[in-house]
Amino acid sequence: MLTELEQRILDAIKLHISQQGRSPTLVEIGRAVGVASKGTLHRYVQGLIDKGQLVRNHAGWRGLQLVEEEIDDESGSLPLLGQIAAGLPIEAIPGHDKFNLANFFMGPDRFILKVVGDSMVDAGILDGDMVVIRHAQQAYSGEIVVALIDGEEATLKRLKYMNDGRVKLIPENSTMQPFVYAAQRVRIQGVLVGQMRSYL
Amino acid sequence: MLTELEQRILDAIKLHISQQGRSPTLVEIGRAVGVASKGTLHRYVQGLIDKGQLVRNHAGWRGLQLVEEEIDDESGSLPLLGQIAAGLPIEAIPGHDKFNLANFFMGPDRFILKVVGDSMVDAGILDGDMVVIRHAQQAYSGEIVVALIDGEEATLKRLKYMNDGRVKLIPENSTMQPFVYAAQRVRIQGVLVGQMRSYL
DNA sequence: TTGAAAGTTCTCCAAAAGTTCTCTATATTG
DNA sequence: CAATATAGAGAACTTTTGGAGAACTTTCAA
Structure with a gap:
């Protein structure tokens, strides 16, 4: 620890x-x-x-x-057929024929949250999606993070460090405005490492 | 007690x-x-x-x-913490604390494709995403499918059956136009059941 | 080859966290 | 009513963590 x-x-x-x-x-x-x-x-x-x-x-x-x-696992694999593009046949990806679902998302210090709301739709994260978060106290500018504001409100937003030392939290939704906070009001709880959605 | x-x-x-x-x-x-x-x-x-x-x-x-x-059942599980919404603390989902990644996507007759191109961005499917497809010859109107046109071109589009028996393939991208084909020109190869993305 | 930058080994210090006490109050129960 | 369990405050103490800096050795590039 x-x-x-x-x-x-x-x-x-x-x-x-x-x-x-x-x-x-x-x-x-x-x-x-x-x-x-x-x-x-x-x-x-x-x-x-x-x-x-x-x-x-x-x-x-x-x-x-x-x-x-490294995570070693064989269970949880599906065949990876190839790439699909509009107007082309499915194209095989050389050297890849098995895709391990667990390896794709598993890692230390990770957890999953269910997304509620539309604030990240322009980043392809929709209401009801599951996101994989890695526990972290620090993040790069430009990463999508779970940020705790004033120790009370948790939110999934894109992070930007500003030149004056403040922090900007940007919703990826053209109808919403970014917010700027003093650095000490924002605590990063984790960084987005994956996203998934089920259509069933 | x-x-x-x-x-x-x-x-x-x-x-x-x-x-x-x-x-x-x-x-x-x-x-x-x-x-x-x-x-x-x-x-x-x-x-x-x-x-x-x-x-x-x-x-x-x-x-x-x-x-x-309890001892962890299977590998491929991450803790499911709860829901995250803008402006609210993380809210626990009662009765759920483990999320099995494999179960989420595994199933019979499934395979994975890597998406190339932007034709489905408005549905939250971005260039480079992985999609899980279930092999199928039929699909409901409104589902997202892998469709083979004239036995040559494969594409990921939303499917609509029209009243005149033809088939409409709709790209979820406001800059692109739907195409309408005679039913016999379009063969459905599979139905979209899942989508995932890694941010690493 | 030489000096600045980087790393190493120390000592000292302070604040925060944990531990061990004692004291008090308020119910509940036999 | 006395005994007991629960709930709470807080003083005094020890340990852990976080931090500064002096003095030293090593590395590397000009």
Whole structure:
């Protein structure tokens, strides 16, 4: 179990690696999470390594690597036939013939919510859809997140960080307006990683 | 048997864990149930642990864990937390706490296609989405189907039977026009039963 | 080769959280 | 009425977490 700061530091490292393609320095982590002391940061990073959340590749600077956990499963597969486009025959996707439903959505720290309302229809998320959320305290600008406003209202919106430090929550619906909040009023509870819908 | 306050405290802990992904502090529990004294709260939490309703994971703060009632049936399940609507807290769905991804889409005679193109965006089916299709030769008017035109072109469209016996294939995209075909030119290959999208 | 940047190892500190007490009050029950 | 269970406040304490920074070593590029 990670403490809040450990989680935020891990999120910041993941964010940096996927954005920049290399691991951040201690000072860069510190800027992301608001900690000034290299020593403190080193203590936390070492703690994450000890807990198995990170590994060090001994390559000098920026030597942090994520541990990727793979999910192995064979149940829950359907044949993946190929691609379908308007006006063309179904085209096979080379190298893929089985599609594992579980792998598509399963992962650590995930949960499912049922969407109520039309605020994200322009992003293809309709009333009644199921969304898969990964627990997270941090998110990129532009991601769709579950955000808690003033500790009371939870909402699914696209997140944008503004230059003045505030946070914009954008409904993907042309009839609705974005809202802008002071950063401390918005707490991110999770990031959208998947969506599904049944037509039965 | 739990007293009223014990039950309320247990409920508050469960709610907090499922919403925030980690156990609450004593003070947070206190705010939720309206008790100011840490000591009192500790007494009750300890009582719940003694009664086997909770376990402590000895991880320092926020170290409370729920007791797993049943062993997880199948892989491919994620917790179904509840509903999310704009401007409201996450609302629990009574009686549902596990969501089986496989069950949601699995069924006989089904296969998966990857969608290419924007012809169904208004129905919430975007370029790159995966759709689950059930093999079928017939479909109801109004269903979304994979249709083969003249034995050559496959396409995903909404199906309408017209009064004159012809068939209308409607793209759910306001910039595109429906096409009408003689019934014998259109062969239905399958009916849309599900759709999913990954944001990773 | 050399110096700035990055990482490591410490010590110290403060706030937050948990723990252990005692004290009080209000029902309920034998 | 006395005994008991429940509900609550809060003081005093310990532990955990979060944070700063000095002093040091290592890495890497100019």
